[in-house]
Amino acid sequence: MSAVLATPDLAAYCLETAQRVKHAAADLAVCTGAQKNGWLRASAVALRKATKEIIAANELDLAAAPGFGLTEAAIDRLRLNPKRVEEIAVGLEEVAALPDPIGEVIESTIRPNGLQILKTRVPLGVVFFIYESRPNVTADAAAICLKSGNGVILRGGKEAAHSSRAIVDVLKSCANDFGLPADALHLVETADRTAVGHFLGLPQYIDVAIPRGGESLIRRVTAEAKMPVIKHFDGNCHVYIDQFADVEIAERVVVNSKCHRLGVCNAAESLLVHSAVAAKMLPRIANALMAQGIEIRGDEATQRLTKAKPATEEDYGKEYLGPIISCKVVDSLDEAIEHINRYGSKHTDAIITGNLAAARSFTARVDSSAVMVNASTRFNDGFQFGLGAEIGISTDKFHARGPCGLKELTTYKYVCYGDGQVRE
Amino acid sequence: MSAVLATPDLAAYCLETAQRVKHAAADLAVCTGAQKNGWLRASAVALRKATKEIIAANELDLAAAPGFGLTEAAIDRLRLNPKRVEEIAVGLEEVAALPDPIGEVIESTIRPNGLQILKTRVPLGVVFFIYESRPNVTADAAAICLKSGNGVILRGGKEAAHSSRAIVDVLKSCANDFGLPADALHLVETADRTAVGHFLGLPQYIDVAIPRGGESLIRRVTAEAKMPVIKHFDGNCHVYIDQFADVEIAERVVVNSKCHRLGVCNAAESLLVHSAVAAKMLPRIANALMAQGIEIRGDEATQRLTKAKPATEEDYGKEYLGPIISCKVVDSLDEAIEHINRYGSKHTDAIITGNLAAARSFTARVDSSAVMVNASTRFNDGFQFGLGAEIGISTDKFHARGPCGLKELTTYKYVCYGDGQVRE
Known part of the structure; x- marks a missing residue:
């Protein structure tokens, strides 16, 4: 398909694609775990065999990358080599090894x-996955969607177009051998961004949209989608050091939450410290953060105790995704909870405390997808939680909250067996 | 509050209301089951004591009813008497007797x-419930929402305004005694329909909208809501008589599915019969339906075997909510499944069969919220499924599907306890 289509053709292509994937998804929904796992394992073998071809396709993307204005770091993330192709293949095998979520009787009663009455787990139907990311995400997303019995329409970034095409071709080529409908997996090829809008307007064929990337992409998808969206906009995550905190744990968790990876949604962006322990703990923790190159922006109390710059109101609502953290001294647990619920993103927030009542109150009242006690915010992640896979993290409360793995791409139906029962 | 407010005042009232209910809901979320149950039981006692006042309020509604153009049947549904007030009180006690859904650890792992990692059940937050129905729905909805830890904004029909006000006043008056925030329960008093639009534009304070009533109301709410909606548009439910059906069961289930109550969403609206048994079974079943005053609209094969009128294409997509059923003779199980997935509402569909493979294929492939084998479609109902309560039925796949009781008004958060864990 050419990279540019006239609008009527594009609308027809999107409609026809969505219908075809929906039809294939109905067949996929009743395929067995053995079929789906067989397909994933065969795809891993085929990917390894196709390493040369995949790397050749990737070189086309790399050659075009400077023209797209990609940074050196972005180009590095785009680059495939034999080791990275092997990692993609292993990823497929890991998804194959996960339990099949489909068919589970979640609850039952006679x-x-x-x-x-059997409340039975079934696929959602068709997933529309929009992402800006590296080629391995193409394989991961395909594996998670198909393993959970869903058809998937993949809309990756144009920067990885050739690499993604090569990977999807390999996966599709293995479907027939296991009686799976290859049409259940579709990579959108046009670079025309209006295609996204067309797909987002087809709720009768697409059951959920999952955008992954920058906040502007996610806001656009959420505003336009006529179907439900699994998403988070941002992650302004907090660590609160309670008056009953252990200073060693506090330092370790704050530094890890902030510094382990700066540009991720579950990194800490704000530090709250109880006034009763601020003088004792904050200078030490601030030094540890500054030793890692982190800039601190704090309220007056923080500035008195550390070399922090002044924080504005805006700082407390900000997801820096970089080497800055906001800091505030609070006078009570309640003030910390109120601050987090006001400024936070409902993503991940942590308390450091040795006090049971404080832990119970914080976890009950902080309204976030994950609440950590004496542990790094960086653990809010599908792999870290043991889901075995992750297609995204939701900060919504509806359907899926927190890391989304295989189960979060399913729904249920009630299957009821009788022998002639009627209502009196 | 007066029944008419200027638009800026109305917008401010809706915003202020939503904020106040959201704030109260945060407190309600951490109340104990004993508090919530105490409040429900005390409300039942108080309602019984206030029977005279409630009936007096209801008389104001009844007096105004002809002016609203209500039919005799609608006026009868609106009418309260001591027996009906007692039923409302018992309804509250029944919800009090249900297990508390909040705090359940749904899954856990170390x-x-x-x-x-504790995946812990928590309330959704604030429910906006829009309904056109009888005064008892006001009490039922309040009980279900508050028992599940949610604040609720009730927007009932103007026809029951005084009755609903009297009931809500009683419920609110009992909240303080149990330390519950009375603000978590709010009845919208203005008759101005634009208030609904204002509330639907406040996703930051309202977590879910639940419309119950006619299809046009539900379509309007779904189109305008900026938050998720739990809903079904209609219920074009099918009974399919397989070639391996027992004729006694077939007749009983078809007649019950169609005739038990004509105007409900889980009533059968379409009958499919396998051609191998049509000559034997269809005349008998058609006679049984016609004996109940049901008009049959069928394809040519049906017309040959019964006194059916001709069915148009439109008939197969129709929810009659009355004494009509469409009928079609099909040549295979697959044709029946395809027909249902094409024309149905994804609500409730039944197969009558003694054949295991047919039952398994039908239940796996029919894409509806509930699929019945040898049982009436009328069983797709929260009480019939044993949920103990019902605020609506969802034909969507996201979050809640089928009857929605207490659990369907909840979500979860991940609560994680550590002792200093960080990511390596």
């Missing part, structure tokens, strides 16, 4: 009239 | 690093 009613007094003998009617058996 | 990761290899010692981090304990």
Whole structure:
């Protein structure tokens, strides 16, 4: 397909694609785990065999990268080599090894009239996945969607177009051998951004949209989508050091939450410290952060105790995604909770405390997808939580909250067995 | 509050209301089951005591009813008497007797690093419930929402305004005694329909909208809501009589599915019969339906075997909510499944069969919230499924599907306990 299509053709292409994936998804929904796992494992083998071709396709992307204005770091993330292709193949095998979520009877009951009610896990249907990321995400997303019995329409960044095409071609080529409908996996090829809008307007064929990338992309998808969206806009995550905190744990968790990776959604962006321990703990923790090159922006109390620059109101609402952290001294646990619920992103927030009542109150009242006690915010992640896979993190409360793995791409239906029951 | 407010005042009222309910909901979320149940039971006692006042308020509604153009049947549904007030009180006690959904650890794991992950059930937050119905729905909805820890904004029909006000006043008056925030329960008093639009534009304070009533109301709410909606538009439910059906069961289930109550979403609106048994079964079942005053609209094969009128294409997509059923003779199970997935509402569909493979294929492939085997479609209902309560039925796949009781008004958060864990 050419990279540029006239609008009517583009609309027709999107409609026809969505219908075809939906139709294939209905067949995929009743395929067995053995079929899906067989396909994933065969795809891993085929990817390894196709390493040369995939790297050749990747070289086309790399050659075009400067023209797209990619930074050196972005080009490095785009680059495939034999080791990275091997990692992609291993990723498919890891998804194959996960339990099949489909068909699980989540709850069941036999009613007094003998009617058996089985609340049964089934796929959502068709996922529209929009991402800006590295070629390995193409393989990961395909594996997670198909393993959970869903058709998927992949809309990756144009920067990785050739690499993604090569990977998807390999995966599709392995579907037939296991009786799987290859049409359930579709890579959108046009670079025309209006295609995204067309797909987002087809709720009758697409059951969920999952955008992953910058906040502007996610806001655009959320505003336009006529189907539900699994998403988070940002991650203004907090660590609160309670008056009953252990200073060693506090320092370790704050430094890890902030510094382990700066540009990720579960990195800490704000530090709150109880006034009763601020003089004792804050200078030490500030030094540890500054030793890692982190700039601190704090309120007056923080400035008195550290070399922090002044924080503005805006700083407390900010996701820096870089070497800056905001800091505030609070007079109570309640003030910390209120601050987090006001300025935070409902993503991940942590308390450092040895006090049971404080831990219970914080975890009950902080309204976030994950609340950590004496642990790094960086643990809010599908792999770290043991889901075995992750297609995104949700800060919404509806359907899926927190890391989304295989189960979060499913729904349920009620299957009821009787022998002639009627309502009296 | 007066029934008419200027637009800026109305917008401010809606915003202020939503903020106040959201704030109260945060407190309600951490109240105990004993508090919530105490409040429900005390409300039941108080309602019984206030029977005279409630009936007096109801008489104001009844007096105004002809002016609203209500039918005799609608006026009868609106009417309260001591028996109906007693039923409302018993309804509150029944919700009090249900298990508290909040705080349940749905799944848990201890990761290899010692981090304990508790996937914990919590309330959604604030429910906006829009309904056109009888005064008892006001009490039921309040009970379900508050028991599940959610604040609720009730927007009932103007026809029941005085009755609903009297009931809500009683419920609110009992909240303080149990330390519950009375502000978590709010009845919208203005008759101005634009208030609904204002509330639907406040996703930061309202977590879910639940419309219950006619399809046009539900379509309007779904189109305008900036927050998720739990809903079904309609219920074009099918009964399919397989070639391996028992004719006694087939007749009983078809008649019950169609005739038990005509105007409800889980009533059958379409009958499919396998051609191998049509000659034997269809005349008998058609006679049984016609004996109940049901008009049959069928394809040519149906017309040959019964006194059916001709069915148009439109008939197969129709929810009659009345004494009509469409009928079609199909040549295979697959044709029946395809027909249902094409024309149905994804609500409730039934197969009558003694054949295991047919039952398994039908339940796996029919893409509806509930699929019945040898049982009436009328069982797709929160009470019939044993949920103990119901605020609506969802035909969507996201979050909640099928009957929605207490659990369907909850979400989860991850609560993680560690002792200093950080990511390596």
